[in-house]
Amino acid sequence: MDPRSQVLLRQRERFIDQDLLLAGLPADDLLAELPQAHGWSWHAGEAAVLKQRFDQRCHFASTLSDTPYHSAVLFLPKAREQVDYLLQTIAARLNSGANLYLVGEKRTGIERAAKQLQNLGRAIKLDSARHCQLWHVELSQPISAPRDPWQQWSLSNPPHTLAIHSLPGVFSHGRLDKGSALLLEHLADLPGHAWLDYGCGAGVIGASLKQRHPAATLQLLDVDAFAVASSQRTLEANQLDAQVIAADSLAGFANASLDAVISNPPFHQGVDTQYQVSHDLIREAHRVLRPGGELRIVANDFLRYPPLIEQHFAHCETLAHANGFRIYRAIRR
Incomplete structure (x- = not known):
């Protein structure tokens, strides 16, 4: 299993019994471990693997579906400019008081990205293991959708x-x-x-x-x-x-x-x-x-x-x- 998924599962109690969005998730067993979760993938190969195994629980698209979620996890993408856009997009779909998590490898800039997470609220590091970190922010107020990204x-x-x-x-x-x-x-x-x-x-x-x-x-x-x-x-x-x-x-x-x-x-x-x-x-x-x-x-x-x-x-x-x-x-x- 991907080390980022392993770090999430160390905090399983936060995710197990709620409608959860996993954005940019790897093609591993994480959806099997979190049966209430839904995946949003923008990688065609990984999405095809997940679709085969989990059918309606993962969608491949450049836009986020209208499905309401109680909380969301963003797997850190490599493009820094994409981090802000995705965090804002996901946060805008969550209600005030919802939980937003960010997980990624240390070598790919998770600590820098955590500073971008601070724009949405008080970011707290929950875990550090497998050369990865898991960060969390509670959305204390509604977040506006990002301006036109094009x-x-x-x-x-x-x-x-x-x-x-x-x-x-x-x-x-x-x-x-x-x-x-x-x-x-x-x-x-x-x-x-x-x-x-x-x-x-x-x-x-x-x-x-x-x-x-x-x-x-x-x-x-x-x-x-x-x-x-x-x-x-x-x-x-x-x-x-x-x-x-x-x-x-x-x-x-x-x-x-x-x-x-x-x-x-x-x-x-x-x-x-x-x-x-x-x-x-x-x-x-x-x-x-x-x-x-x-x-x-x-x-x-x-x-x-x-x-x-x-x-x-x-x-x-x-x-x-x-x-x-x-x-x-x-x-x-």
Whole structure:
């Protein structure tokens, strides 16, 4: 069981007999241990696992359901700007006098986040174990819903301009990151017309491609519900037609079904550098690409992606190197 869940269960008497919201919960046995609890997940892979086991007791979405709760636990997300938004959103759904808890690992900034919890009331540390901490605040007065969380900014996409929309916690929220900026400069000559933007975030790459190539059949994929919602809004705002998919892998794609997979893949898991997501992407990309299809990704230049790419594609070409990033290309033979 996840160590954060273990810390919660050390305080089981606080949670066992009440309508409880578990926001951002891990895919473990916690819902089985707390039969009155309901989960809100924004991770497609974890939500699918929980849905299989607990059916109606967990929902995957970028918004909180209207179900009333007596108390709530927020599992600390890694994006600091998302902590404020989620705390405010959850607190606004609870009655005055309700209990709000925050749990997370020490190394991911739980003590810093506890200071953000202070904005809602007097925060008290209840427990510290398994390298995690559990904090609590009693909501002494009603909390207002957060102001409009959406950020919009304009991206030059010659000869057009794109309106990009994003929610807190989405990668590169409210701005163009250096890696995506470099990738946008090197998207010419993609083969075929069936393309996938993997790890789409706010839809910067996918929307740019669709605006430049209206006839292309474009799909955007992300594991995060907030990213999926952001990409959908970006496409709608620019009157672009593309499919947005919530998934944590390419498992749902048929063999040899795509002409190109384009990505600015994530490489962090918490505070650690983690290659597994990218490794899975590279392996699965080879399976779903047609002969002559292409994988094109951007990555920090300190990440050793070429050996991973060569392991599956037998070759790896560097298209560009600038500002600490590289563009890699591999063709399925």
